[in-house]
Amino acid sequence: RVRLQHLKGLLRESRLPLPEIVDRMRFSSGQDLSRFFLRATGQSPTDYRAGNPVQPAKGEDDGGWGVVFDLDGTLIDTEMIYYEAYRRALEAQGFDLAPEEHEKEFTGACNAEIEKRVAGILPETFDQARFHQEWRRHFTMMLTESPPVPLEGVLEALEMLTGRGVPVGLASSSDLAHIELSLEKAGLRGYFSFLAAGDEVERGKPDPEVYLLCCGRMGIDPLRSHAVEDSTRGVCAGVAAGLHVFLLAGAKPEVPPERNQVKLISSIADVAWGELEPRAEG
Template identity: 35%
Template sequence: MVAIEALIFDFDGLLMDTETTLLDSWRWEWRQHGLTLDESGFFAPHGGDVSDLRYAELARAVGAGYDRAASHARRSAYREEVHAALGLAPGIASWLAEAERRGLRLAVASSSPSTWVRPHLERTGDLARFEVLACGDEVAGHKPDPAVYQLALSRLGLSPEQAVAFEDSPHGVDAAHAAGLRCVAIPNPFTPESSYAHADVLLPSAATTILSEVLSRVVRVH
């Protein structure tokens, strides 16, 4: 059995609950026009930015006079205000501390650009914990494409068997598996748990189980 040497974390929704703040910001912006956001299908079945589609949908609903630039500035300012107080997801800080005590290397593999991931981790004081950042603006394909995980592994200089991925979305689990990684899933609140049957280990939250037990479970299923 090859020893686990590194942990590779998704960012949005896993390390930090930016998925909820994203949805909330769009709900808020629709309300500014006296409208209600249709949340069905809001989260795309892939990583990457779908803002253009969301703004186009809002423009159709508002009609003549919609100002996309003003709408974007207003929504972004609202979300940044919420993010000012946003920290790591429950249990994640304990996992990172335990990983450091165990001498495990840490990486991020995100479909979001580095200009998004890096400032958030800097703000919470956690950026220095991560030896490697691999982000969506550095690869051609977004999850479920495995490219960002392959980039993280390349930068770590490790084989897939030497690392474990942590994800909050089904397409993230797909990406990790396509890169040859075992994957622990913590479902986000917007996707049915039944969509994660392919995860190697499924947890309700990082706060429910210590990291050593999680990794023991990963090893046991293989």
Template identity: 30%
Template sequence: MIKAAIFDMDGLLIDSERIIMQACISAAQQVGITYTQADYVELIGRAGPDSTRIMTAQLGDTERFNLVMQGLDAQLASLNNTFPLKPGARALLQHYQAHDIICSVASSSASHHITQRLSQVGVSNYFQHITSGQEVERGKPNPDIYLLAIYKLGLPAEACIAFEDSEMGARAAIAAGLKVVVVPDLIQPSDFVREHCHQVVTTLDDWLKLIG
């Protein structure tokens, strides 16, 4: 019996990945650098240090990385760093709350980004625990962040279900022994993830219909 649900945030609960990707591409263009969606998807689901290392290599050097990041920060600041909820997110959280299923977040994002983004869309009160990529040495696809989230819940892995949009995140949750529901955002799951996850659905609404 499922007693807890562990959610990724960016691209799963919050529709942020697409907006950040377009801002990255635009910021690069403004300083004469070509950056593509194919480049960006390599970062999805990864912890900050891993994303920085990969993006620096993609752009060529630290100076170019810093230029793009300055432009990205400016564009996101103009949006007040606010991103909309994904379809079905609030309804699923309400459903789990009504059925006494504990909800938590396991996100590679920094803890202040997690609390800010969840608060801005009015869903922070649904979560009993938040686990950020800053709390573990190894980011997704390593299982560490999910193992820590499970530890905080005080439950066995088989009593928890995880929700992920990315390849790296799904692999991390699978490696932690969790039942995993994948809701693809910018990229479709690999054959490995499809074979080892519990279900692939188009939206969180679709999952709610399955369990409702």
């Protein structure tokens, strides 16, 4: 109980980034902190810090709708930072990772799945615990040294949506600590009161769980709402959750069979955010 009160104080009364709170409170990871806090309070650390009450998802009759964004490759370009972090951590143990292999196997996957896949294909000499620690250290260092810049149209879209009072959320395969740090470094944290992370769910994208978690926190109906994605895993997750998905086509993601739920775009700037309406069901 003392630990919980101390954690609450750090979340609400300090401006410390989540990774630093993880270290100070001696949690093994952002995932451990999030699960501890969720079990104890029924809220995520992010919602508690923002002062957001837990909101139940609205049903069809409620009419709530909003927009849920992916993060990596959609709002900011951190995929190559992830690649370089993985590459360096693997190189330290004498293994290689080619860019095309990373793009094919890992883009859009949650970190736990990536670590499991890497351990499954490498010999027994591979130290998974060391890899877990080292790639995270490299990622945080590179993100801090070279902060990401919002991609084309992102700031205008967020300004337009929040100015209209449209609920905006984020559903990412990344760990919560990395989401917080990435948004903070990119200057986007203030736009998002509702986050859902890969380390808060049992199954990452293409499973819809992270999108449904975010919609529930936002209090919106997925069947009337929109998502913005850039990967095959991501668009499949959004469609499975019932959302209409604006799919960035630059990385040539595969379009799922439910094509009526997907609209290909070349840039976030292609969407008329000032005129966007709830998705018509059916």
